[in-house]
Structure formats: C-alpha cells, structure tokens
Amino acid sequence: MGKVNQxxxxxxxxxGRLARVTKVLGENDINIRALSIADTTDFGIxxxxxxxxxxxxxxxxxxxxVVTETDVIAVCIPDRPGGxxxxxxxxxxEQINIEYLYAFVGNTNTKNALVIFRVEDCDKAVDVLKTHxxxxxxxxxxxxx
Amino acid sequence: MIWDRKNECMDREQMRNLQSERLVSVIQRVYDKxxxxxxxxxxxxxxPGDIKGVxxxxxxxxxxxxxxxxxxxxxxFAEPMNKIVRVHASSxxxxxxxxxxxxxxxxxxxxxxxARIVSQAGVTEDDVVQICFGYGLFTGGFGLHYxxxxxxxxxxxxxxxxxxxxxxxxxxxxxxALVSTPSYALYMxxxxxxxxxxxxxxxxxxxxxxxxxxxxxxxxxxxxKWGITATDNYGLSEIIGPGVSxxxxxxxxxxxxxxxxxxxxxxxxxxxxxxxxxxxxxxxxTLTKEGFPVIRYRxxxxxxxxxxxxxxxxxxxxxxxxxxRTDDMLIIRGVNVFPSQIESVLMEIKGxxxxxxxIVDRKGHLDNMEVQVELEKDMFTGSFRDLEAMENKIRGxxxxxxxxxxxxKLVEPKSIERSEGKAKRVIDKRNL
Ligand SMILES: [Zn+2]
Numbered sequence: 001m002g003k004v005n006q007x008x009x010x011x012x013x014x015x016g017r018l019a020r021v022t023k024v025l026g027e028n029d030i031n032i033r034a035l036s037i038a039d040t041t042d043f044g045i046x047x048x049x050x051x052x053x054x055x056x057x058x059x060x061x062x063x064x065x066v067v068t069e070t071d072v073i074a075v076c077i078p079d080r081p082g083g084x085x086x087x088x089x090x091x092x093x094e095q096i097n098i099e100y101l102y103a104f105v106g107n108t109n110t111k112n113a114l115v116i117f118r119v120e121d122c123d124k125a126v127d128v129l130k131t132h133x134x135x136x137x138x139x140x141x142x143x144x145x
Numbered sequence: 146m147i148w149d150r151k152n153e154c155m156d157r158e159q160m161r162n163l164q165s166e167r168l169v170s171v172i173q174r175v176y177d178k179x180x181x182x183x184x185x186x187x188x189x190x191x192x193p194g195d196i197k198g199v200x201x202x203x204x205x206x207x208x209x210x211x212x213x214x215x216x217x218x219x220x221x222f223a224e225p226m227n228k229i230v231r232v233h234a235s236s237x238x239x240x241x242x243x244x245x246x247x248x249x250x251x252x253x254x255x256x257x258x259x260a261r262i263v264s265q266a267g268v269t270e271d272d273v274v275q276i277c278f279g280y281g282l283f284t285g286g287f288g289l290h291y292x293x294x295x296x297x298x299x300x301x302x303x304x305x306x307x308x309x310x311x312x313x314x315x316x317x318x319x320x321x322a323l324v325s326t327p328s329y330a331l332y333m334x335x336x337x338x339x340x341x342x343x344x345x346x347x348x349x350x351x352x353x354x355x356x357x358x359x360x361x362x363x364x365x366x367x368x369x370k371w372g373i374t375a376t377d378n379y380g381l382s383e384i385i386g387p388g389v390s391x392x393x394x395x396x397x398x399x400x401x402x403x404x405x406x407x408x409x410x411x412x413x414x415x416x417x418x419x420x421x422x423x424x425x426x427x428x429x430x431t432l433t434k435e436g437f438p439v440i441r442y443r444x445x446x447x448x449x450x451x452x453x454x455x456x457x458x459x460x461x462x463x464x465x466x467x468x469x470r471t472d473d474m475l476i477i478r479g480v481n482v483f484p485s486q487i488e489s490v491l492m493e494i495k496g497x498x499x500x501x502x503x504i505v506d507r508k509g510h511l512d513n514m515e516v517q518v519e520l521e522k523d524m525f526t527g528s529f530r531d532l533e534a535m536e537n538k539i540r541g542x543x544x545x546x547x548x549x550x551x552x553x554k555l556v557e558p559k560s561i562e563r564s565e566g567k568a569k570r571v572i573d574k575r576n577l
Contacts, residue, residue: 008525012555043554045527064559068526099530
C-alpha cells in the first residue's frame with residue numbers, strides 16, 4: 001500500500017539513448033508522469049514513473065533496454081515554506097535513509113507538490129510518514145494524475 | 146578412446162629415436178627441394194649432415210612468418226604442383242596471406258591427426274558433429290571435416306554464419322558435438338537464451354573449440370551456459386591446420402602428435418631454447434609433411450611444454466592451453482598486458498557478460514586503456530551505487546592484476562560488436 005512502481009533504465013551515455021526511450025514509450029501511448037536522470041560521464045540511470053508501468057516495463061525490455069522495477073513512494077508536500085523540510089525531518093528522525101528524491105512534474109492544477117522518494121524500506125517509510133500526518137499518495141493515483 | 150595407440154602411447158625414448166630419424170630426412174629434403182631453406186642453412190653454414198638427431202635441432206635457424214609471406218604464394222612448397230592436391234591459406238589481416246600446400250599423403254596424415262584429437266576429446270562414431278568453421282581457404286572446416294569422417298561420426302557441415310539456422314539444425318538434427326571458435330560458442334549460447342530454447346531438449350554434450358586463444362574462465366562460462374564438456378584443440382595452417390594438438394579429458398594440457406611435429410619452447414627475446422615447464426614461445430618443426438614442411442617455425446603463441454606421463458595413457462608431450470600470443474601483447478605505459486589477463490578478471494566477477502573490448506589510445510605521451518564491459522541484464526538493480534560499486538570492483542581487480550590504472554566503462558548489452566568468427570577484443574588507436 002502506498003508504494004509506487006518506478007522504472008529504472010540503464011543508459012550508456014551515448015546520444016540518442018534517452019530519446020529512444022521516450023520515443024518507444026510514446027509510440028505505445030505510454031505517458032511519462034515523472035522523470036529523473038542520474039549520470040556520470042560513463043553511464044546514467046533514467047528513472048521514470050508512467051501511467052502503465054507493467055506495459056512500459058515489457059516494452060522497454062523487448063526493445064533491448066536494461067530495465068528494472070523499483071519501489072518508491074510519492075509524498076504530497078504542502079506548498080508552503082519548509083514543507084519538504086518537515087518530511088525530511090520525519091525520515092531522518094526515524095532513521096530512514098533516502099537514496100534519492102525528485103519532484104513530480106505531472107500535476108499542475110493543485111497547490112501541492114509531489115515528491116518521489118527512494119528509501120531503503122518503503123513499507124516502513126510509508127507507515128512512519130502516515131503516522132506523522134504526511135500525505136502519501138498511492139501508485140494508482142500517481143499513475144493517473 | 147585412443148585412436149592410434151602405437152603412436153600416441155609410444156615409449157619416450159623410442160619416440161625420440163623416431164623423431165631423430167624423421168628430422169634427418171626432412172632436413173635433407175628441404176635442403177634439396179626448397180631454395181629458401183638451402184640459402185638459409187648456407188648462410189648459417191649448416192650442412193644437412195650436421196643434423197644427426199633431435200639433439201642438433203637448436204643448431205638450425207628459425208623460420209618466421211615473414212619468411213613464409215615473402216615466398217608467396219608457392220615458394221616454400223617442397224613438391225611440384227602436380228603432387229599438390231589442395232591449398233589453404235591463413236587469414237592474413239595485413240597484406241598477402243600465407244599459402245600452404247598438401248599432397249595426398251599430407252591430407253591422410255591430417256585426417257589421422259584430427260581423428261586422434263577428436264577421439265581424445267570424447268567424440269565417438271555415435272556422435273552427430275556440427276562443424277561451425279568456414280569451409281574455404283581457412284583450414285578449420287575442411288581439417289575437422291575429414292578427420293571426423295575418418296572416425297565415422299555423422300557430420301553436419303554447417304559452416305559459419307546464420308546463427309538462428311545453426312541452432313535450428315542443432316535442435317532438429319540432434320547435434321551432440323559442436324566444433325567452433327570459443328567466442329562463437331558463447332555468442333550462440335546467448336542467442337539460444339534469447340530464443341527461449343530449453344537446453345534440456347538439446348542433445349549437445351561436447352564442444353571442441355579452437356582457432357583462437359581462450360582462457361580457463363571462458364571455458365567455465367561455455368561449460369555452464371551449454372552444460373557441455375569443452376575441450377581445446379590447437380593448430381595453425383603453417384604447421385598443418387587444426388590437429389597439431391588437442392586436450393584429453395584429463396585437462397592437463399594439449400597432447401602434441403610428436404611423431405609428426407617436434408615442439409620447442411624458446412625465449413621469444415633471445416631465441417634460446419627453454420626446458421619443460423618453462424613459459425615461452427612455441428616453435429614447431431614438421432617431420433612428415435611433404436607439400437609444405439617447416440623448420441623451427443616460430444608460432445608467436447605463448448605456452449609451456451610438459452613431458453610427464455598423462456593419466457589418460459598417452460605419452461606424448463603436452464602443451465599448455467595457449468591464452469596469449471607474443472604479438473597480442475599490449476605494452477601500456479611500459480607494462481606488458483595480455484587481453485587474456487583482462488578476460489580472466491572479468492569472468493571472475495558475477496554479473497558481467499563475457500563480452501568486452503579493450504580500447505587503447507594515447508593522450509599526449511600517456512597511454513590510456515579503457516575496458517568496456519557489457520552489463521548482464523539480470524544484474525541491474527536500478528541502484529546507482531551498485532553500478533559504481535561494480536565499476537570500482539572491476540577497476541580494482543584489473544589494477545591489482547595488471548599494475549596499471551585502467552578505465553572501466555559499463556555498457557549496454559549488445560552494444561559491443563559481436564563476431565561470428567574470431568573476436569575483436571582490442572582496438573589500439575595509438576599510432577606507434
Ligand atoms: Zn592425456
């Protein structure tokens with residue numbers, strides 16, 4: 001409950017590979033909801049949240065991409081100063097390590113921001129955040145936003 | 146099975162006498178019939194009569210690949226063309242190839258030698274053998290073919306290329322033994338995996354690999370991916386083609402048919418002969434070849450010779466599996482590096498495909514070596530740290546084995562060019 005299925009794609013830092021991913025997904029009517037790239041000079045990992053994760057996974061796999069599914073959590077952050085800081089403080093206090101986080105780009109008509117977190121123990125993080133009154137958004141909602 | 150017990154299990158003293166007798170005669174023959182050898186001996190002030198036996202071998206000068214090339218195409222043939230029934234040629238990557246000629250008797254000898262090595266690799270007349278070597282100027286296809294025919298196996302002369310079709314033949318014809326290069330066997334295994342073919346349904350049990358150097362770790366990969374016993378066999382067209390030596394199922398080196406070839410190990414820098422157990426360059430003298438005899442031919446292959454008895458019962462000397470060549474050796478910042486060393490390191494690390502490429506270039510006055518390795522699909526966790534840890538692990542291991550700093554780059558599966566024949570492992574961009 002509360003977890004979001006993110007796809008991680010290994011990309012060699014060669015021009016055109018990222019474009020190829022988005023093209024393949026676009027051709028199959030898959031919408032990217034959130035996206036982040038981490039890279040070194042040699043390789044990168046593209047992280048995406050899409051409307052149909054299972055389908056997208058299969059498509060990318062069959063196109064020869066190195067892709068894996070990763071559980072992440074989506075947190076609704078109130079749009080006011082210190083909003084993100086509060087969430088981070090809760091996680092730190094409960095000793096939950098954050099591997100990475102990035103902002104959600106899909107939603108434009110609410111006042112709140114969505115932030116995607118990758119943590120070591122997703123289930124525990126969801127519990128902890130909920131008990132502290134932080135709004136965790138479920139996968140189903142995120143995919144259709 | 147031992148194909149030719151008399152010659153393969155001969156008492157060593159008796160073998161030495163046989164070699165001496167044959168050496169004396171081949172030296173006289175090349176002196177009489179091949180102007181190149183006559184001049185070479187005269188330059189060194191050697192008369193055929195000076196060579197009385199194996200103990201005099203080191204008095205003779207070496208023959209190099211360049212000498213063979215300079216006599217293109219038929220200059221070193223020791224028989225007139227009407228006695229030559231077939232020619233083959235080496236795959237010369239630069240310039241003219243080296244052309245070799247066989248008389249009828251040479252072809253018989255060759256088939257006998259192949260029958261020996263395939264028998265010692267476990268092949269019997271009940272096997273269905275798929276030969277994935279080119280049939281053409283290259284000695285691999287025809288060489289294996291006639292020896293296997295002599296043994297009485299069922300041969301599928303599949304030749305090279307069209308991997309899916311090769312696999313179809315393997316499934317439908319019930320292939321039990323595969324003959325190919327080791328890199329092609331690995332490539333085929335990948336395709337079998339992709340096609341989702343159940344290996345349990347294939348009848349393949351043996352793999353006989355040759356035509357390129359390969360490491361022990363590559364053998365392990367092939368054996369585990371295919372579930373077969375993989376043996377190495379060795380030969381080069383200048384000597385006769387495949388069949389010079391082959392592994393028995395004791396895996397203690399490759400038995401050399403010493404009744405036909407005298408092996409030596411030399412120091413490749415000084416040319417001094419080295420003893421059994423010492424590492425150096427392999428040198429061969431052919432004893433029975435009629436069409437194209439060679440005297441002390443420098444192979445550039447690096448090996449070791451052993452003459453202790455083998456548990457299989459054969460008494461012939463064995464050579465260590467060739468994993469490198471003197472001309473494969475890269476000199477990076479003054480350090481000698483063999484691609485086989487890099488291969489061994491990579492194969493020890495879980496999660497890497499055995500597909501890699503070494504790229505060497507020079508920036509300013511400094512050599513740089515980059516090793517590109519394909520990531521195995523299943524090993525990708527999605528974590529950046531895991532990938533960096535993998536790169537660091539490879540780098541660390543390479544540094545400790547090679548004592549130089551190597552750049553490591555993980556690349557996507559299928560991004561390194563695949564070969565259907567010999568693998569292109571090294572790209573040297575330096576203009577030295
Ligand atoms: Zn043996």
